[in-house]
Amino acid sequence: MVDFAMDVYKNLYSDDIPHALREKRTTVVAQLKQLQAETEPIVKMFEDPETTRQMQSTRDGRMLFDYLADKHGFR
Numbered sequence: 001m002v003d004f005a006m007d008v009y010k011n012l013y014s015d016d017i018p019h020a021l022r023e024k025r026t027t028v029v030a031q032l033k034q035l036q037a038e039t040e041p042i043v044k045m046f047e048d049p050e051t052t053r054q055m056q057s058t059r060d061g062r063m064l065f066d067y068l069a070d071k072h073g074f075r
Contacts, residue, residue, distance in 0.1 A: 002028050045072045 002025040006017050045051055051071070058064040068074035 041072075042074075045074065048072075 002021065006021050006025065009017055009021065045068070046055075051068070054067050055064060058067065065074075
């Protein structure tokens with residue numbers, strides 16, 4: 001969204017993009033990278049074909065939770 005706002009600003013005004021928008025973009029990108037790093041183990045867990053198969057075939061939530069806890073250390 002910040003990139004979009006910067007593009008719109010560039011199209012509407014001929015002057016440089018405000019420093020505040022550039023700072024906001026830097027903040028947003030840093031936060032995105034932090035969140036990606038924090039969620040990487042979960043994403044990898046769900047990318048595992050065996051885990052996906054287990055999730056699709058298991059009807060009991062408790063059994064699925066136990067499987068995820070045993071195989072991936074999910075808590």
